[in-house]
Amino acid sequence: MSLSAGQLESQVIEVDVSIDGHRVEEADITRVLHEARASIDPGDRVVIHAFPACFAIDGSYGVKEPVGMFGDRLAVSMHVITAAAGPVRNLESAIQRAHLTVARFVASPYASALATLVDDERELGAAVVDMGAGSTQIAIFAGGALVHVDVIPVGAGHITQDIARGLLTPVDHAERLKTYYGAAMQSPTDDREMIDVPQLGETGPAEDITSQLPRSVLTGVIQPRIEETLELVRDYLEAGGFDGIGARRVVLTGGGAQMPGIRELAQTILGKQVRIGRPRRVVGLADATAGPAFATCTGLLLYDQMAPLELSDERQTEAKEQPKGRLARMGRWFKENF
Structure with a gap:
């Protein structure tokens, strides 16, 4: 978990x-x-x-x-x-x-790092920034090992709340607007592209309960929150002494990392090489589950194979006690489930 x-x-x-x-x-x-x-x-x-x-x-x-x-x-x-x-x-x-x-239990940023980092990044130093809904987690690798984790209490869910408050729209519609039309940076066409925004508490025909706003207004709500989050990441790295050694490369993952333009914005604010981290080590993932939002889930699947044995780890003991042979394993399965 x-x-x-x-x-x-x-x-x-x-x-x-x-x-x-x-x-x-x-x-x-x-x-x-x-x-x-x-x-x-x-x-x-x-x-x-x-x-x-x-x-x-x-x-x-x-x-x-x-x-x-x-x-x-x-x-x-x-x-x-x-x-x-x-x-x-x-x-x-x-x-x-x-x-x-x-x-x-497995720390979420650690699981995300197992799924997204390549071996050279683990050795030379990299920071995985997992942009979840309720928080943003940081995992720093150096010399092939996890050397630090940290959690920032700001996540993509706060962007949804900002949209709901800023545009006076229900929270579920705010999440939909963020998913379909959200961007981390303004584009030249945002002022000309209009989007329908359902109004809070309105009932009646669709044309009466929605208003049209330029997409630039939505981006103007989203961008400050993302900038704040990335600035906090930068401050946490500097405060921990990992600005140079453990963060030569930053890998953004999690649901919040799917927003268009976030890589370019992160490179500007962090001053680092940035890439979007997608699950790499599991073959055959469907397109719907191969994005950054599923990095932690994939890392949990990889944990037993990739993570080093820990002081309190029972995986080694369990492996020794595992029944040998197909019939023995079937017998154990029946004992555990019936």
């Missing part, structure tokens, strides 16, 4: 252990990870992810596979993502009322 609620926060924990100059073995990796797990203190929050970002030998960071190397001290930088406990429990409770069980 993807999670964007609960004010996602990132924390980096660094732990080191002595290896007395001998060759690093798997037991040393297990020991330093055990020390890192013991040092996690989420307080009144819930740990969503906890995985090693990189290892270090005698203070030299950036080591991905330390097994076989020699040194005196082995260290690990652990990236921990937490969320407020209340929203997580409320979401899990709602799912359980539908007679379903949550196997695990």
Whole structure:
């Protein structure tokens, strides 16, 4: 289950252990990870992810596979993502009322990044900006690992509310206007193109309850909100120290990234190379599900195959306990469902 609620926060924990100059073995990796797990203190929050970002030998960071190397001290930088406990429990409770069980939560921007980033972007550094309905989430990759997540409490749903208030039209019609006629930037033809805007609370013949407005008026409502969102993204990147290292390239995804002109506007405001992120790693997606709005869903499908094992992850244990053979798997399925 993807999670964007609960004010996602990132924390980096660094732990080191002595290896007395001998060759690093798997037991040393297990020991330093055990020390890192013991040092996690989420307080009144819930740990969503906890995985090693990189290892270090005698203070030299950036080591991905330390097994076989020699040194005196082995260290690990652990990236921990937490969320407020209340929203997580409320979401899990709602799912359980539908007679379903949550196997695990995955941070929404992380899932979107798994579906949209190419390997070179993960290695060289990229920021995924997932423009959802209620919020805009940021996931920053560097050195092949997720190093930071953040959430901005402004999303595409706020644009819909702006349209409804600015044009005095019902919210469902505002969403339709945004989808069919919305744009992030003005075009030369906007003043000449007229659109029908249903009026709030009016009843009667269609010609009496709608008014015609230039498309430029709609764009004039949308553009300031998108500019505000992108400026907040820029400020969050700068405040986190990722303006240069982790954001050489920005990938826009989510439903809000489908608006015409948003790539050009983002390049102007962020001063970065920007592309629209669509699901890449699943073959055979229908056109209706191959757009940026389905990046998070696709990332959830890819999570088990692409995401590294985490400290609290049970995927490895489950794989070991998986029944062997077709008959054994059928027997387990009947036990679980009947």
